[in-house]
Amino acid sequence: MKRYTYLSPTCPESPLSPIISLTGVTKLYSGFRALDDVSLEIQPGITGLLGPNGSGKSTLIKSLLGLVRNHQGTGTVLGLQWPREVREIRDRVGYLPEDDCYIAGLTGIEAVAFMANLSGLPKTEGMRRAHEITDFCDIGEEKYRGVEAYSTGMRQKLKFAQALVHDPPFLILDEPTTGLDPDQRDAMLRRIRTLAQEHGKSILLSTHILPDVKAVCDQVVILARGKVRVHDSMENLSKPAEPTLNVMTYGEKAAFLNGLEKAGYTVTTKTDGTLKIIGTDIEQVSNVWDIAAATGTSIRRLAPAQNSLEEIFFQAVSASEHP
Amino acid sequence: MPVHDLGYRKWVGKRNHQLIRPLYVARSGITLIWRRRMLKLLLMLAWLPIAIPAIGIFCFEQGVTDMTYRRVIIRTLQGPMERPDLAAQMLQDPVSVRHEVWSTLILGFFRVPQLYSMVLLIGLIAPLLISYDLRSKAYLQYFSRPLSPNEYIVGKSAVIWFFLGMITTLPGLTLYLLGVLLSPEISVVGMTWDIPLRILIASVALIVPTTALAIGYSACTVENRYASFAWFATWIMGSVAYQVLTNAPRMGRGRRPRMDVDTERWLLVSPYHTLGKVETWIFGLDTGDSSVWPAVLILLAVIVIGTLFVRSRLIGKLSV
8 A cells, every 4th residue: 555755735845744833832821831942853753742631632633733822933834834824724634622612503514515605615616526435434424414413422523524625635523433333443443544545644633541542643742731742653652661571381380481581681571471581572582481491381472572552651741750 | 425536635726816716705694694594584675665665756856847746745854854955946947956956855865764773774784793602602703704793793894785785875876866767857966967876886885884883793792682772772862862862952941042063973872873964964964064073973983893803802812
């Protein structure tokens, strides 16, 4: 499958220019620092924006769209000057708000077509495009019903269709899978992946659901107390600080543990009984097999250890609480 | 599942200019409100009073040559319209008062049936516009698009302008056209050509401040019934206060002499009378230019304060 590279609309010659580049963004709400000197550079692809409640995720998103006025900070979004060219930025961004928001009285298809018109699509073209996108989002015949009567899941799909209807190169999705049942959640994540991989769209995915981030994101930004605590690719984040192997064995493992320690390995035992052999990677695995053979231990599973996103998240949040 | 599942496709095409995007806000609002059957009924009823001034103009034009009609119009000017001065002139030279009689009849149409219709119509539709958006958080949808709060306000106001235009400007101009058609000769146009312009200006004076006041109330609360209540209360309480302040001193008790009251002084407490003062001036029936300025300033203040209030409410909501 072809993987597209995002092209900045203003610098077509520099395909790897960042989607978002912010410096020193600060937002105060009556003295409370919702964003505290945030500096970020987000590359094309799918980026997960994580953080506990009140960490500043929604404020950052609203700031990017110019919905809240910042006290400090400059940058670029899609190569456009931020916050000076915020209207042009909104023209090229599709936003799925976290809040349950809808225009009362409209049917689903009218609501999507209306958003298309507000983004500048002519009337007929907006309606045609709305039909196409509601089909893509699997809204089906429900699109002819009033939006007030929609279930939470349907409203999520409708907001997704509205965010997408004007074919923006960059999507900001704030909790897109909230309220969806497991099937619909999978379908939503599939759509997000399709848009990024087959249509070259960049996506900023703000969520509390860590498995969603793990499933689709290339990069992760963790915000806590208004500051960026972690910002790296999923690949780098999942690598432990030292090469480590996770080993699960059958039966008694005291002799195996003893053998490993005699060979100079640092070994810890996890709560589920898995041994963590620190300081060795998959290249040096033959040594571990030898020790297992010598001590008569059967190895059930052996794999390089990876940092879990949950661990990274909790470490980042607790570090922000106890600096 | 669609018959032909196209999947996701890129969209390539020319986008509309940003300046016309508020029109889509207006169109969507008009479409939504147009679906209400009550409103259609109200719009039709609002056109009925046009018959009265149209008959008045017909009688006046016939009265230029026919004494029977002239007597009818003179009685009307002396009685319900409270213009004995015009009646006296009509008796001597009807053609010389043509402009004034037409203006008086059309102003009467604006002042009484249309102003009441306007209050009722806005009371029904305006609270739905912004308070609904605040309640359903639709403002997030609007402002995630390249739409500024000012453009949103213009779009929402245009919904009210459209419906008010349907019950004031359009019938006003139709009334003028009917007057011309009911006249025995087309030369009346030469003497009354400025009346359509005055109708347009009077419509603006009526529509713009009332819209600003209405959307201001609509933005006050997420409960549209409170906005409706505040709207009707403003008009009713204002008129009642004006009547009390101007009539109470006149009603001398026992043998106390009745006092002369300066009605202009209390005009500004009532939106109905403030608007009436400005409209009378626009139709050229109130020549006291200096006395109209306080009323004009009040209307301008309502426009500015109403618009700024809505703007600040929207920006405040977005910051939460």
